[in-house]
Amino acid sequence: SGQCEYNLRSPICCIMGHVDTGKTKLLDCIRGTNVQEGEAGGITQQIGATYFPAENICERTKELKADANLKVPGLLVIDTPGHESFTNLRSRGSGLCDIAILVVDIMHGLERHTIESLNLLKMRNTNFIIALNKVDRLYGWKVCHNASIVKAMKQQSKDVQFEFRTRLTQVITEFKEQGINTELYYKNKDMGKGTFSIVPTSAISAEGIPDLLLLLVQWTAKTMSERLTYNNIVQCTVLEVKVVEGLGTTIDVILVNGVLHEGDQIVVCGMQGPIVTSIRALLTPFPMKELRVKGSYEHHKEIKASQGIKINAQGLEHAIAGTSLYIVGPDDDVEDIKEAAMKD
Numbered sequence: 211s212g213q214c215e216y217n218l219r220s221p222i223c224c225i226m227g228h229v230d231t232g233k234t235k236l237l238d239c240i241r242g243t244n245v246q247e248g249e250a251g252g253i254t255q256q257i258g259a260t261y262f263p264a265e266n267i268c269e270r271t272k273e274l275k276a277d278a279n280l281k282v283p284g285l286l287v288i289d290t291p292g293h294e295s296f297t298n299l300r301s302r303g304s305g306l307c308d309i310a311i312l313v314v315d316i317m318h319g320l321e322r323h324t325i326e327s328l329n330l331l332k333m334r335n336t337n338f339i340i341a342l343n344k345v346d347r348l349y350g351w352k353v354c355h356n357a358s359i360v361k362a363m364k365q366q367s368k369d370v371q372f373e374f375r376t377r378l379t380q381v382i383t384e385f386k387e388q389g390i391n392t393e394l395y396y397k398n399k400d401m402g403k404g405t406f407s408i409v410p411t412s413a414i415s416a417e418g419i420p421d422l423l424l425l426l427v428q429w430t431a432k433t434m435s436e437r438l439t440y441n442n443i444v445q446c447t448v449l450e451v452k453v454v455e456g457l458g459t460t461i462d463v464i465l466v467n468g469v470l471h472e473g474d475q476i477v478v479c480g481m482q483g484p485i486v487t488s489i490r491a492l493l494t495p496f497p498m499k500e501l502r503v504k505g506s507y508e509h510h511k512e513i514k515a516s517q518g519i520k521i522n523a524q525g526l527e528h529a530i531a532g533t534s535l536y537i538v539g540p541d542d543d544v545e546d547i548k549e550a551a552m553k554d
C-alpha cells in the first residue's frame with residue numbers, strides 16, 4: 211500500500227473545547243458508535259483514544275472526491291473532557307497532539323473552557339481546526355446526512371443561511387477578541403499563515419464531517435511530514451491506570467513514536483518509586499473503537515506508533531498517569547532510566 215512508502219506515523223489529533231459542545235458525539239458520528247450516551251451524566255471524565263485507519267477516512271470523505279492517497283497510515287484521535295474539573299486532562303491531551311480540533315457550539319459561541327483550551331494550544335504553538343458544531347440546531351435546518359458543508363448549506367432556506375452567517379460572524383468576532391484570526395475553511399487562503407480554519411459540522415446528522423476529516427489528514431500530511439516521520443525512539447505517555455476484570459491493573463498509553471514489543475522491559479513513574487516491569491500483553495481496541503470503553507481487545511506481538519494501547523504488566527498498581535513510559539534497551543542502564551522516569 212501507499213502507506214509504507216512515506217514512513218509517516220499517524221498524526222495525533224486532540225479534540226478540545228467547552229463541556230457539551232459535542233466532542234465525544236463528533237467522534238461517535240465518525241466511528242458509528244454510541245460512547246457519549248453511555249457516559250455518566252453525558253460528561254466525559256477520562257481521556258480517550260481512537261484509531262481511524264486511512265481506509266475508513268477515505269470512505270468517509272468520498273463525498274468530496276478527494277485524492278485517496280492520504281500518505282499517513284491513519285489518524286489517532288484523543289478525546290478530552292470539557293468539564294471544568296479536568297484542566298489537567300486537557301493539558302495532558304493537548305501536550306500529546308500534532309494538531310487539535312477545537313469544538314465550538316454554534317448556538318453558544320466561545321465559552322470559558324473554549325478559551326482555556328485556546329490558551330493551551332497557543333502556549334504549545336499547536337495548530338488547530340475549529341469545528342463549529344451543532345449546525346443542525348439552526349432553526350429550520352434541513353438534514354443532508356454526511357454531506358459536505360457547502361452542499362448542505364445550498365439546501366438551506368434563506369432564513370437558515372442568514373442565521374448561520376450571523377452566528378458565524380459572531381464567533382469570528384469572539385476569536386478576534388482572543389487575538390485569533392479565523393475564516394471558513396473553504397475561503398481560507400491563509401491557513402497555516404495566521405488564519406485558522408472553521409469547519410461547520412453536525413455530530414447528529416454528519417454535515418461537514420467529510421470536510422473536517424479531509425482537512426485534518428491533508429493538512430497534517432502537507433505541513434508536518436518532518437514531524438510525522440516515523441522514528442524508533444520510543445516516546446510514550448501514560449494516560450490512565452485502570453483495573454480491568456480478568457487482567458488486573460493495566461495502563462492505557464499513547465505511543466507517539468517508536469515501537470513496543472511484548473516482553474519489553476519498561477520503567478514507569480510510581481507513587482512509591484520507579485516501577486520496573488515487563489510487558490505481558492499489548493492490547494488495542496479494534497480500529498474505530500474507543501480505548502477507554504470496556505470491550506474486546508486485539509493482542510499484538512509488537513505495535514508501531516502512533517497508537518493508543520492498553521498494557522498489561524505486573525506491578526502497575528501505583529503507576530502515575532501523565533508520566534512517560536521508558537523502554538530498557540539492551541545497552542541501557544536500568545538505574546539511569548529509573549532516575550529519568552522519576553523526574554516526570
Ligand code: GTP
Nearest residue numbers: 229230231232233234235253254292344412413414
Ligand atoms: P464533555 O466531554 O462532557 O465536555 O462534552 P462533549 O463536548 O463531549 O459533548 P457531548 O458529545 O457529550 O454532547 C453534549 C450534548 O450535545 C449531547 O446531548 C449531544 O447529543 C449533543 N450534541 C452534540 N453534538 C451535537 C450536534 O451536532 N447537534 C445537536 N443537535 N446536538 C449535539
Ligand code: MG
Nearest residue numbers: 233234253254
Ligand atoms: Mg465528551
Ligand code: NA
Nearest residue numbers: 230252253254
Ligand atoms: Na458531555
